[in-house]
Amino acid sequence: MATAAAHRTAAAAAHDAQDTAATTAYERAFDAAVAADDRIEPRDWMPDAYRATLVRQIAQHAHSEIIGMQPEANWITRAPSLRRKAILMAKVQDEAGHGLYLYSAAETLGTGRDELLDKLHSGRQKYSSIFNYPTLTWADVGAIGWLVDGAAITNQVPLCRCSYGPYARAMVRICKEESFHQRQGYELLLALSNGTPEQHAMAQDAVDRWWWPSLMMFGPPDDASQHSAQSMAWKIKRHSNDELRRRFVDICVPQAESLGLALPDPDLRWNEERGHHDFGAIDWTEFWEVLKGNGPCNEQRITQRRRAHDEGAWVREAAAAHAAKHNGGTQGARA
Ligand code: BYC
Numbered sequence: 001m002a003t004a005a006a007h008r009t010a011a012a013a014a015h016d017a018q019d020t021a022a023t024t025a026y027e028r029a030f031d032a033a034v035a036a037d038d039r040i041e042p043r044d045w046m047p048d049a050y051r052a053t054l055v056r057q058i059a060q061h062a063h064s065e066i067i068g069m070q071p072e073a074n075w076i077t078r079a080p081s082l083r084r085k086a087i088l089m090a091k092v093q094d095e096a097g098h099g100l101y102l103y104s105a106a107e108t109l110g111t112g113r114d115e116l117l118d119k120l121h122s123g124r125q126k127y128s129s130i131f132n133y134p135t136l137t138w139a140d141v142g143a144i145g146w147l148v149d150g151a152a153i154t155n156q157v158p159l160c161r162c163s164y165g166p167y168a169r170a171m172v173r174i175c176k177e178e179s180f181h182q183r184q185g186y187e188l189l190l191a192l193s194n195g196t197p198e199q200h201a202m203a204q205d206a207v208d209r210w211w212w213p214s215l216m217m218f219g220p221p222d223d224a225s226q227h228s229a230q231s232m233a234w235k236i237k238r239h240s241n242d243e244l245r246r247r248f249v250d251i252c253v254p255q256a257e258s259l260g261l262a263l264p265d266p267d268l269r270w271n272e273e274r275g276h277h278d279f280g281a282i283d284w285t286e287f288w289e290v291l292k293g294n295g296p297c298n299e300q301r302i303t304q305r306r307r308a309h310d311e312g313a314w315v316r317e318a319a320a321a322h323a324a325k326h327n328g329g330t331q332g333a334r335a
Pocket residue numbers: 056057060061062064065066068069095126127128129130148149151152155216217218219220224225226227228231237241291
């Protein structure tokens with residue numbers, strides 16, 4: 001018995017050694033692909049932690065797109081003209097599309113949309129902090145387009161070079177659409193800024209409220225960003241949170257000047273030595289509170305999302321029934 005057991009142990013050890021050798025070879029191939037800036041594709045071997053990080057980030061991104069429909073949809077029925085209404089509806093629909101591309105990218109990693117939505121609805125996965133703020137006036141639609149979509153583009157253009165192929169490719173299309181969104185926000189704010197004194201004041205008030213939350217979109221400061229180092233080593237992220245935030249501030253300052261609107265930061269000034277703008281301290285307590293669920297609209301956003309999901313159950317059932325009938329019909333025809 002002892003001999004047979006020892007034999008089995010030796011066989012298992014040999015098997016493990018073979019497995020380890022194979023894994024090491026796969027790991028080497030993965031590392032080489034990342035180092036060479038090749039894309040990792042769904043069927044390629046990848047470390048479990050790389051897969052988990054991608055699912056976490058892509059899911060959070062997808063959730064942000066669909067929750068992000070709510071603050072702007074709030075103004076569709078009250079848009080001031082048919083033209084503005086048509087543009088806003090198209091933009092909100094684009095966000096749904098972005099969610100779809102991103103959930104599909106996550107599916108290529110083996111995690112289904114149902115599971116991800118379940119995690120969103122039960123608070124186990126996050127969405128962007130920015131969508132927990134209210135849209136109080138029509139000018140907020142402009143401020144979201146200019147600042148929120150502007151921040152999104154600054155963050156997402158480098159993701160077009162992310163090491164994971166399906167995510168990088170989804171980002172190319174998303175960024176093109178986000179550019180249009182950013183321009184419509186800028187154009188809307190310009191019209192208000194050049195309008196009546198009341199309209200100008202409304203535009204300024206919106207910028208005052210959205211500026212700091214937009215800077216928070218880039219995530220915590222680098223020294224508190226737990227995932228950045230590994231994500232950058234894997235070339236999922238190409239720049240740190242603070243680098244992208246600085247880039248965004250530099251882009252916004254001249255745009256605010258052309259808009260005739262002030263950015264609400266008395267400490268904002270050009271630093272010749274650093275070649276960037278210095279800016280005031282971000283209220284990180286507010287950021288972490290919003291992440292914990294204590295922002296002004298967290299409760300409302302997640303309640304609305306759960307309700308929309310429940311009310312859409314019949315659509316999913318009808319689509320599944322249609323697909324089953326269609327597939328059944330095709331099989332029937334083949335038989
Ligand atoms: N909000 O180690 P860190 C859009 C979390 S959609 C909430 O730096 P990472 C748009 C972070 O998840 C905008 N949570 O993380 C849509 C982590 O917590 P967990 C969404 C945040 O991943 C419709 C913890 O804090 N864009 O633009 O290396 C209309 C520590 O952070 C936030 C994307 O999702 C935040 N702002 O870097 C208009 C882009 N920041 O997961 C516009 C893709 C951080 O450990 N995502 N956290 O529980 C990314 O680029 C990165 O995930 C982030 C964070 C830069 C956001």
